[in-house]
Amino acid sequence: MKKTTLSVLISAALFSSAPMAEGTADPRSYSPMAGKDYPQQVYWGDTHLHTSYSFDAAMMGNKGLPPEDAYRFARGEEVRAHNGMIAKLNRPLDFLMVSDHAEYLGLVPMINAKNQDLLDDPVGARWAQLLNGGADEQLKALLEMNMDLATNQKRLVNSTVERTAWSDITAAADRYNEPGKFTAFIGYEWTTMPGGNNLHRVVMFADDASKAGQLLPFSAFDSEDPEALWEHLQKYEDMTGGRALAIPHNGNVSNGLMFSLTDRDGEPLTRAYAETRSRWEPVMEVTQIKGDGETHSKLSPDDEFADFETWDKGNLTATELKTEEMLPYEYARSALKLGLEQEAKLGVNPFKYGMIGSSDAHTSLSAVEENNFWGKFTLFEPSAKRAEIQGYTEGKQGKVYGLTIDESVASGYAAVWATENTRDALFDAIKRRETYATTGPRMTVRFFGGWDFAADEVNHADFVDRGYSKGVPMGADLTQAPAGKAPSFMVAASRDPEGANLDRIQIIKGWHDTDGSLQEKVYDIAWSDARQPEANGKLPAVGNTVDVDSATWSNSIGAAELASVWTDPDFDPAERAFYYVRVLQIPTPRWNVYDEHYFETELNTDKPDSIQERAYTSPIWYTPVTES
Template sequence: MKYALPTLMSCLLLAACGGSDSGTPTTTNAPATTPTPSEPPPTPDPDPELLACDQTPPNPLRNAYFGELHLHTVYSLDAVAAQLTPEGAYRFAMGEPVAAPPYDAAGNSLIPPYQIDRPLDFAAVTDHGEWLGERELCEDPSLDPLAYSSPECTVYRQDRELGFLLFGGGWAGFSQLVPFPNISFDEPFLLTDNEVHRPLFCGVTGEKCRGAARGPWLDVQLQAERFNQPGCFTAFNGYEYTMSPLSDNMHRNVIFSGDQVPQDPVSVYEAPDPSALWEQLDEACTGECEYLTIPHNSNLSNGRMFAGPEEDGYDIAEKRRAEPLIEIFQVKGDSECARVENGSPDDPLCDFEKLPATNFFEFFLGINPIPPAPAFQNYVRHGLKEGLLIEEAKGANPFQYGFIASTDSHFGLPGAVDEDNFVGHRDVPPVDGVKDDYFNNPGGLAVVWAEENTRASLFDAMQRKETYGTSGPRMQLRVFGGSTEQMPDNMCERGGQAFVETGYAAGVPMGGELHAGQGTPRFAVWATADTFPRENERSVNVPLQRVQIVKGWVEKDANGQSLAREQVFDIATGNSDWSLDDDTCQVSGSGPQQLCAVWDDPQFQADQNAFYYARVVEAPTCRWLTRQCMNAPADLDCSNNPQEEWAACCEIENGNAPSRIQERAWASPIWYKQ
């Protein structure tokens, strides 16, 4: 849902002036009280109902575990249609049916019970660290009547979407550089850069909102401990750090290794930039407490996500330690690459799940008063190349990321990635009609190669970047890099177990490094299709179409200037007679169920730093919007005021939305360093 800027600004003025529609004094006149800190959550007894999942034995050659590291429940202020708590989210992740939106006035779901086709192996609930307390105070008058009757809370209860924009774009700020009305009589009205600030009802230092946030934060921890079952299902403690200067997305998901976590989630109120976040997490994360942060939606960062250390003020070594991964895909689009000038103009697969926005102003309001950065700067592939240039100048690469994907569901539905059964992700969906904006999608999954399904094993794998992301399907993908001298060229003929054993013995897995002196790089890639039958009423699975290597490197031009380059290589394809009927979404034919290749870089130069990552692509199927629009009314007229709940179908007709999708997976890069 998009609102005009004047509507939002009128709400901001209401908050800025401290007005109250109830005539109640603002809380700055009330005595400040500090809530008593809550005790850490006790470790719950095992729930017999949760012991039915199958335990996977440890595997020294590592298993692929599929999961979710970006998820919002009812505790997130912007989860305007959610009713599921962390408990419900974890039950859904483990395969149980739940009541999903839309709901009636009594809170009953208006659609059949909703569940995923296969349980996940791991998940983390990552509700926003910001606004946890604000939401509690707005919902429960017994906590603080003054806060409950504030103009911000009143607007939020009347219209949760508009209320979120008020909090997200007003007091809570799109972090420290929030566009905010300057109401000084000494200066003309304008949008100014302002510091982080909470609503007035939070108290002079924000103590009331921090205190109110501890209840939800403790419940997040309690449910993670309750549902965490080593060897069977892993539940991580986590939250989202929501920094959006001038509405440019700089969000991070914070994932903890175990049950030792800070008393309060460090938010933009305490840490106005990522460097401050890492510093304060280090101070608050004591004992057996480790964390990592995962940036997401660089496609909405307006070029900021990949700023250099001088511009962004971070220490490269600190960033590398705290931030090993980046989210390359989720419901709000693909962040891999853009088929634009100075980006990836020669890569047609970069035309994939793109948003018609470059920051949150444009995403939510349909306008962008902030000058847009060049589109190519928003994407991970640009960040990887920029990291090579910074490494050449500074001796270290701040963007040596591994990859994951997730959903960012704001319904509390981890792993709900099925194109054929998409219920939307944030706004209230119709009972009958298109469930989301045409440019969104069901999101993806994070995949981790680990010895066993435990917090320690999965977290170690994330730190070493032996991870990949998929746009939804559960393809398996192994990548090893070595040299032509050490890695044999017949690895694909050796079979699965021998392939993996040789890869680890003769090279490094995805996320690893190769170094000068080891010879010409050689890469071995093995991909298998998702065996679950998704098509033709769940009777046919989707084959693979191709495997590619994406290379980026730095070279000198004629003037000695360093330039970052890229090239995409097809390294494996297979025979296929696969076909798709766009009118019925029925498929026929078959194709490769696995593809394997050993590839040597034909353009390798030992004095050029480089990265290499594998991309695996499925055969085409119908996109979620195409499937839902098959149920549109026969009299839908896109040229004459189409029914609102079906209007998104017209975006296919007018060319703004594709009818097909080629699902894919992206492996964490392997880095060559001279």
């Protein structure tokens, strides 16, 4: 190559012709990401957290941590918990939505503050007296409020209190929202529970207080019907020009209603219903404190990892026992399959959900790591005896045990692939379902589907660029298969930098076969160590390094990263299908083991000493194009 002297270069620079004329600039850039707008960063957060402004949180002891403290804690600051300990996250979150109950919003703090309007009301005076009593009296007040929700009877009406509380909440979110650094979403929980069956949704706004504050939260006292909630959200958008969505809770305490194939009136779902539900509810909460909601061992008997942190005793108020017939309408995998069936019937999928996790903690502390778990209520904050706290309700069929602390799950978080850490960008990503759930660890997962991924493409440095340019990301759709081709999926996962190695990556497929039946299958597509599938196709367990006495584990097994390109060997282009990724960590100690070690005591619990934490991605759907 001919050498060019420095003097020649300087001369060329000084005496070159005028800059390019306007409109003739070189469209290329030396920067690889220039002109590309797909997300390069995953953001971590919680969309379901309660503070002292929620009546049940306050009744159960959360009297001193309002929304401001929840945001401070999520941003990484120290907060003093109700047990007197200092609480702090291992790492800050990127976003948080305080989602206090719309029903009796702010009521208890204002009773405690001796709001005269409330004390002049006979019901308010009674609840104030109970609140000033002992634990039994406070529990009685909580049960009365819960019964109001279960029977849709609002006994204490004070719009001034609600308006003041909502103003406080929206203003706090705006104060702590710092675009690019930390996102504080405005939201609330619509807490409908007819007969004690949980149909709750959290409502999320993309907007600031100037818009979100124009309407009071829609409560179950306004209506118990999800369709009425969706109508309210439409009214909000029409009135303010803002944006809103709703996120259903995990359905395992709905007793068969969350993903029912009938509406509130018992009528079969219609195309209009399916379109409306899909419009307002892009993602579902698949894991949280009240149990994991991916699937159930009785729904997925061939899935060795199906029975994970299962809670299937009854509904939210523990007043009706669970039956097996309810299960298909409560769990995410089954709901996704039912969605395919309904799409074939109605032309629209009502259950086309992406996946997120969130905590549902009522402590104002969004802490779900096993070694930093602060429980659902302040009553269950760390103590030597918290795993032994029991309780039951006299149900219709005898004593029905409610969710006790040892059954509570240290879970979960929402992972969102967004272009930046702002309300708009995160909201957009949730709407397009480019999200995944984890039970707490912050493992990174990428998932793409397409028709032309080569086997080695996931190993290229630019595999993400190839994923977006040649396929679609998690949450998106593949349509009519090219002749003779099956879909291929490119998956890459890396461990939480401060966490455990990975055991394996699995793809879960669900499909609606040509006979009209719903099917599912779990495929191991990448795994650690030198294991090989056995003759029956089952992959041997990764092993277990957990030392219970010291509450430790070792990354001497597993892999820091796993990646694979997998092509569906059972693909039928005529069948609707979905595919999502489940990533499993190696076993690590469950939170009760950390409790035993910290408090130097042996807990009275039958829960396991170790668990395999996991991530669930939003699906990629395949839909054949049919002639109308």
